[in-house]
Amino acid sequence: MSKLTPPLPKFLRPAPSRSHEDDGAGEGNGGEPGRAGKVRESAAEGSANVVGWLDERSGISPIVRAQFYRKVPKGTNWFYTLGSATLFAFVSQAVTGVFLAMYYEPDTSRAYESAAHITNEVFLGELVRGMHRWGSTVMIILIFLHMARTFVFGAYKYPRELQWVIGVVLLVLTLAMGLTGYLLPFDQRSFWATTVAVNLNASAPVIGPYLADFMRGGAEFGAASLARFYALHMLAIPGLIAALIGAHLYLVAKLGTTAPPWLKAEKKALRQEGI
Amino acid sequence: MNAREKEQYLREYSILKGQGKPFFPYAVGKDGAMAAITLGVIIAMAILFGAELGPKADPTTTTYSPRPEWYFFFLFELLRVIKPPELTLMATLGVPTICLILLLLLPFYDRSAERHPLKRPIAMIGAVATVVAMAYLSIIGALGGPPSEIEIPVAAQYKPGADVTAASGCLGCHKIGENGNTLGPNLTEIGDRLGRDAIARTLVNPTAPMPSYQGLKQENPEQFEELVDFIASLKKASEEGG
Numbered sequence: 321m322s323k324l325t326p327p328l329p330k331f332l333r334p335a336p337s338r339s340h341e342d343d344g345a346g347e348g349n350g351g352e353p354g355r356a357g358k359v360r361e362s363a364a365e366g367s368a369n370v371v372g373w374l375d376e377r378s379g380i381s382p383i384v385r386a387q388f389y390r391k392v393p394k395g396t397n398w399f400y401t402l403g404s405a406t407l408f409a410f411v412s413q414a415v416t417g418v419f420l421a422m423y424y425e426p427d428t429s430r431a432y433e434s435a436a437h438i439t440n441e442v443f444l445g446e447l448v449r450g451m452h453r454w455g456s457t458v459m460i461i462l463i464f465l466h467m468a469r470t471f472v473f474g475a476y477k478y479p480r481e482l483q484w485v486i487g488v489v490l491l492v493l494t495l496a497m498g499l500t501g502y503l504l505p506f507d508q509r510s511f512w513a514t515t516v517a518v519n520l521n522a523s524a525p526v527i528g529p530y531l532a533d534f535m536r537g538g539a540e541f542g543a544a545s546l547a548r549f550y551a552l553h554m555l556a557i558p559g560l561i562a563a564l565i566g567a568h569l570y571l572v573a574k575l576g577t578t579a580p581p582w583l584k585a586e587k588k589a590l591r592q593e594g595i
Numbered sequence: 596m597n598a599r600e601k602e603q604y605l606r607e608y609s610i611l612k613g614q615g616k617p618f619f620p621y622a623v624g625k626d627g628a629m630a631a632i633t634l635g636v637i638i639a640m641a642i643l644f645g646a647e648l649g650p651k652a653d654p655t656t657t658t659y660s661p662r663p664e665w666y667f668f669f670l671f672e673l674l675r676v677i678k679p680p681e682l683t684l685m686a687t688l689g690v691p692t693i694c695l696i697l698l699l700l701l702p703f704y705d706r707s708a709e710r711h712p713l714k715r716p717i718a719m720i721g722a723v724a725t726v727v728a729m730a731y732l733s734i735i736g737a738l739g740g741p742p743s744e745i746e747i748p749v750a751a752q753y754k755p756g757a758d759v760t761a762a763s764g765c766l767g768c769h770k771i772g773e774n775g776n777t778l779g780p781n782l783t784e785i786g787d788r789l790g791r792d793a794i795a796r797t798l799v800n801p802t803a804p805m806p807s808y809q810g811l812k813q814e815n816p817e818q819f820e821e822l823v824d825f826i827a828s829l830k831k832a833s834e835e836g837g
């Protein structure tokens with residue numbers, strides 16, 4: 321397989337040695353090239369370009385190269401873009417979320433006003449709020465489609481079981497983002513829908529009342545609840561999601577994506593492998 | 596999958612992978628196109644539908660509809676479909692939790708080597724049934740009428756109470772006449788079953804998931820009394836009398 325790897329693109333190839341350019345200058349004062357000359361040489365070479373500079377210090381280019389030019393199996397089709405589209409939707413949520421956080425105030429007396437300020441006054445505020453609002457819908461749709469794809473293709477089977485398990489946790493966390501974010505604008509609809517959702521939780525056996533108390537930050541729904549939902553929505557859940565996406569993608573890179581299940585390697589190729 | 600099947604799979608996979616195309620630029624190109632479409636759809640929806648902001652949250656009362664995001668409709672609807680109160684626990688937590696655990700553990704009980712969807716009839720039927728059930732619950736959840744109208748004839752002295760009831764969102768969970776939802780008990784003839792005091796007690800100290808209206812009682816005792824009067828007046832006779 322390594323023989324088939326295509327050549328590196330120009331910007332990733334090692335820079336050609338510069339020593340011949342320096343020849344004249346280095347030996348101009350009659351002396352041997354000497355240690356000083358060598359150091360100058362390697363220093364000049366090292367900083368030839370940014371990629372070279374980074375590579376010299378991190379040794380990352382073989383990894384990048386292996387990832388970029390790894391093969392994706394025969395038959396990879398558009399359904400395989402759903403996972404990266406989900407990732408993209410998450411990134412979009414993160415970016416728009418950061419801009420919203422610049423203006424939003426998680427305080428029962430200010431939350432609604434700051435949301436209104438974003439919507440009505442901040443430059444492009446309504447667009448960014450709208451993108452965050454509808455981005456959540458898009459992300460939920462994409463994550464379900466991605467899950468459906470991996471289910472139909474049997475991609476959850478050996479050796480990708482762990483990927484599926486991480487995926488289900490990501491699904492739950494994404495839904496939790498939807499729940500916690502819904503309260504933040506603090507208008508009538510969001511307040512009451514969340515109240516009911518928390519009350520539903522309270523009716524769960526054993527842990528229900530504790531869970532509900534934890535979410536509310538007390539027995540009543542109010543300022544503490546808003547602060548908790550804000551912290552969960554802004555820090556805890558997205559942090560967990562980002563970490564788990566990292567693990568999910570590590571496994572994608574390590575194991576590769578499946579080939580569509582209706583493709584079979586020909587008998588001939590199997591025999592050539594030398595069974 | 597036993598050891599031989601695992602090995603067979605890995606071998607076949609490595610061949611199909613060897614016959615494939617490099618990730619860059621082929622897969623990256625498709626992923627990029629899909630990302631552009633995703634961003635386009637998000638921006639288009641943001642422009643078309645905007646970012647709605649209703650009236651400010653007011654824990655004491657006024658109009659509200661306890662409506663979740665559309666992707667939670669099926670959960671709320673599940674509550675309505677499973678009626679008997681001793682089963683609501685099952686509905687809110689039991690069914691979803693069991694489904695979630697089944698989903699999480701899928702790779703550990705579905706261990707056959709077969710991956711082709713048409714050769715996994717049980718898995719596919721199960722999946723399609725789940726999707727249909729969730730879609731059905733979501734749709735009837737979405738079609739549930741607006742929770743803020745009362746259309747039964749109301750005697751003049753109870754009119755203010757009917758308005759408070761409509762504004763308090765009781766219809767989000769209760770049916771009065773033809774209007775409202777069926778999450779909680781039907782209130783059309785509640786006056787026959789519960790007295791005025793019992794109703795007032797329920798409102799201040801309800802069973803979850805019904806929210807408490809203690810706030811209304813404190814902030815606006817007059818409206819609270821009107822509300823209770825109206826609910827208590829809902830009897831079979833009063834309906835006939837018009």
Ligand code: HEM
Nearest residue numbers: 400403404406407467470475483484487488490491577578
């Ligand atoms: C935040 C959410 C998620 C992100 C960003 C994400 C991202 C990805 C990406 C980029 C891939 C590469 C292949 C592809 O795109 O199809 C992938 C593969 C996979 N994902 Fe996800 N995913 C997410 C959620 C899920 C969920 C909810 C499940 C299922 C419960 C899941 C199960 C899988 C499996 C089994 C694979 C391997 C597919 C294969 O090898 O063909 N993922 N994921």
